[in-house]
Amino acid sequence: MFHLQTLRYSLFSLVLGAALASCSQGTAPTVSDTDTATAETPAPATASDNAVTGFEVPVEYYKLDNGLKVVLSPDKTSPIVTVAAYYNIGFRVEPKDRTGFAHLFEHMMFQGSDNLGKMEFIQLVQKNGGVLNGSTRFDFTNYFEIVPAHKLETMLWAEADRMRGLNITQENLTNQQGVVKNEVKVNVLNQPYGGFPWLDMPQYANKNWYNAHNFYGDLEDLDAASLEDVKSFFDTYYAPNNAVVVVVGDFDMQEAKTWVQQYFGDIASAEVPPIPNLEEPRQEKEQRFTKDDKLANRPALAFAYHMPEKNTPEYYAMGLLDQILLQGDDSRLHQALVQERGYAGSVDGGINAFLGNMFNYNGPMLWMGSLIHDENVAADSIVSVLDQEIQRLQENGVSQELLDLAIVKMRSSLYDQMGGMYGFGKADLLATFALFEDDPERINELEAEFRKVTPEIMQRTLQEYLRPTNRTVLIVNPQAQS
The missing domain is CATH 3.30.830.10 (Metalloenzyme, LuxS/M16 peptidase-like)
Structure with missing residues (x-):
């Protein structure tokens, strides 16, 4: 499923x-x-x-x-x-x-x-x-x-x-x-x-x-x-x-x-109230929270950054940064947290993670990642690795070669979705583009939108949206008796 x-x-x-x-x-x-x-x-x-x-x-x-x-x-x-x-x-x-x-x-x-x-x-x-x-x-x-x-x-x-x-x-x-x-x-x-x-x-x-x-x-x-x-x-x-x-x-x-x-055709229409104001204020300071879990036996950590407005150049750039940083075994965070340091067995997440994809929503959204990690790994160590990987992209820039690789991954993910579940993946995109944008033809424009993203747009997105002050960190403190 x-x-x-x-x-x-x-x-x-x-x-x-x-x-x-x-x-x-x-x-x-x-x-x-x-x-x-x-x-x-x-x-x-x-x-x-x-x-x-x-x-x-x-x-x-x-x-x-x-x-x-x-x-x-x-x-x-x-x-x-x-x-x-x-x-x-x-x-x-x-x-x-x-x-x-x-x-x-x-x-x-x-x-x-x-x-x-x-x-x-x-x-x-x-x-x-x-x-x-x-x-x-x-x-x-x-x-x-x-x-x-x-x-x-x-x-x-x-x-x-x-x-x-x-x-x-x-x-x-x-x-x-x-x-x-x-x-x-x-x-x-x-x-x-x-x-x-x-x-x-x-x-x-x-x-x-x-x-x-x-x-x-x-x-x-x-x-x-x-x-x-x-x-x-x-x-x-x-x-x-x-x-x-x-x-x-x-x-x-x-x-x-x-x-x-x-x-x-003969079902009566209704008066539908307007969507309320869904805007989020610009986050200016990192937020950190701890949640005690009486049933968990290992600590866990999640991080989230507020997304750019949907359908902007920065929105598509975040989709590509998600591919570079979080999606797949070749992603920067999987390599740094799992392969190199062994902090956890996996790191998961994405845009609209766990409840959809980066296309089927219509309001403020988060780019989010999470991992359940070993007890001897401090939360600050994980956040430090996250900062290092983002800073590496900011300092070195996103080359055209890296951008092309991200587009290949995005394209693979997109067509996997369209072909998934006997046509349901395609139906999901068509339905949400019709609902939210009155334009289901957008399904045929997505790849071209990602290809418009330049290294300069990637750099601008990194600086504005993957800054520490735009981040929320949630730490699960395990309480289960070992």
């Missing part, structure tokens, strides 16, 4: 994981899945590597009269289709006194609709040879099915049925409150390193509540969610004008358009 933390898994992780266990995935939530995909050490870039490829993802993009965004991307490679419904609401902007509500609502979406009773959606997909899942991320909630190609109409009908009318009952709400609270207990409260660093770090590094709250949910807030809260949330955010439906795979274009119009 996706290499994401548990939050992105819903009730159906085990189903999907078992079904796909035999296939090899090349992606990291996220796609998630491929956010932090690693690559083997690349060969030196050649002239052909540097030429923009002729590969292009076919994209048909349009909107229904009710505002629903539709992206169709045919791919005749295999006789399967991926249907994905993405809603432009994530845990970042959930109600302030209802932490964890967006994730709780994701669970509610599988409790039945007008024509499908409890668990019947899942059974419909499974009995037709398919797999399904859903997840809650910073800025969206998604649901998808991967099925044999001839079942496309059935899946479009089923997704439209729950968009049209969810079975919202007190029994279902009480049941799913218990399920989500149990997830929090199992995956965070009663787990060594629970929430580290994917849930913890945003709360320490950010200042704006929308970026800095416990998005998995405080138990009291989860208990406080009412039936009226659920109905209001559904009516407001799960409307067609706040959603995109993506179809990727082996299908007839005209048939798909007919079915989308037939099943989604």
Whole structure:
């Protein structure tokens, strides 16, 4: 399945994981899945590597009269289709006194609709040879099915049925409150390193509540969610004008358009409130925090730097610096912390690490890394190595040769993502580019954007965004009895 933390898994992780266990995935939530995909050490870039490829993802993009965004991307490679419904609401902007509500609502979406009773959606997909899942991320909630190609109409009908009318009952709400609270207990409260660093770090590094709250949910807030809260949330955010439906795979274009119009076209739109102010202040001083963990038996450390604004030259430069510093066994931090000094067995992270990738978010974000290390290694020693590697790039500059190598790695990661999970990786990018930028064609422009980055832009990004004063360090202090 996706290499994401548990939050992105819903009730159906085990189903999907078992079904796909035999296939090899090349992606990291996220796609998630491929956010932090690693690559083997690349060969030196050649002239052909540097030429923009002729590969292009076919994209048909349009909107229904009710505002629903539709992206169709045919791919005749295999006789399967991926249907994905993405809603432009994530845990970042959930109600302030209802932490964890967006994730709780994701669970509610599988409790039945007008024509499908409890668990019947899942059974419909499974009995037709398919797999399904859903997840809650910073800025969206998604649901998808991967099925044999001839079942496309059935899946479009089923997704439209729950968009049209969810079975919202007190029994279902009480049941799913218990399920989500149990997830929090199992995956965070009663787990060594629970929430580290994917849930913890945003709360320490950010200042704006929308970026800095416990998005998995405080138990009291989860208990406080009412039936009226659920109905209001559904009516407001799960409307067609706040959603995109993506179809990727082996299908007839005209048939798909007919079915989308037939099943989604008459669903009423809603008045969607504007996104609140998500801005983060410029960080001017390093922050350090320590978290005691009664279940951990080894110390751990995470670091995070605030990212440049999305889609700026510096944003793409940070993607390449991530490849140089953190991704793969050839990365500077893996070499320095793991290979040379043996401080830890691995160092992990990335942009939007553990909950997505550098493309599928729509607000302030962190570049983050973490490691569980030996007891005899001081936190300051790890931070010192981090500083040394960043300073080495600042002082020596990023040569064109190093930049070319980073582009090779990024390109490999990007195409791994696009080809991952039977088309879902491609669907994820198409959906989020449609949701956030109204432009799914951006999927075909990414490689060119990275190739625009120059050594000068890399140097500017290093100086402004990888400065110590833009950093937050979180240290886990183990408390378990040895």
